[in-house]
Amino acid sequence: MFGFGLDIGDLIDIGLQVARSVEAHDEMAAAQARAQASRNEAERMKHQAVAETKALENRKLAEKIAAESVGVDCQGCGAKLAIRKGSISFCAYCGSAIRVTEEGKASVLSPEARKAVIDRARAEHNKNNQ
Numbered sequence: 001m002f003g004f005g006l007d008i009g010d011l012i013d014i015g016l017q018v019a020r021s022v023e024a025h026d027e028m029a030a031a032q033a034r035a036q037a038s039r040n041e042a043e044r045m046k047h048q049a050v051a052e053t054k055a056l057e058n059r060k061l062a063e064k065i066a067a068e069s070v071g072v073d074c075q076g077c078g079a080k081l082a083i084r085k086g087s088i089s090f091c092a093y094c095g096s097a098i099r100v101t102e103e104g105k106a107s108v109l110s111p112e113a114r115k116a117v118i119d120r121a122r123a124e125h126n127k128n129n130q
């Protein structure tokens with residue numbers, strides 16, 4: 001009756017097929033979107049885990065340094081310093097060289113001893129940069 005060999009039943013069938021195909025396409029797109037979302041989530045969780053591990057390592061390192069450090073009042077200027085046991089450190093305010101023993105006892109180095117520490121560090125630096 002439409003002159004193309006199609007009757008109303010065929011048109012309904014074609015309409016249903018188109019609808020099913022659109023539906024299938026939508027489902028596939030939705031499934032792909034879900035897969036992408038779960039990949040994104042997995043990636044996000046991985047980054048978070050890495051960041052948390054780094055934060056934990058930094059905290060452990062900070063705790064280790066804190067546990068190995070002692071609070072020292074700079075005898076040159078009175079500034080409060082935290083210096084690692086068994087090391088020599090320079091006051092950030094007045095430049096005094098302060099030695100802290102493994103037992104946590106602090107003492108200011110004499111100017112000569114301070115210069116010797118700096119000369120040694122300088123020689124070490126130059127050796128490493130040759």
Ligand SMILES: [Zn+2]
Pocket residue numbers: 074075076077078079091092093094095096
């Ligand atoms: Zn000082």
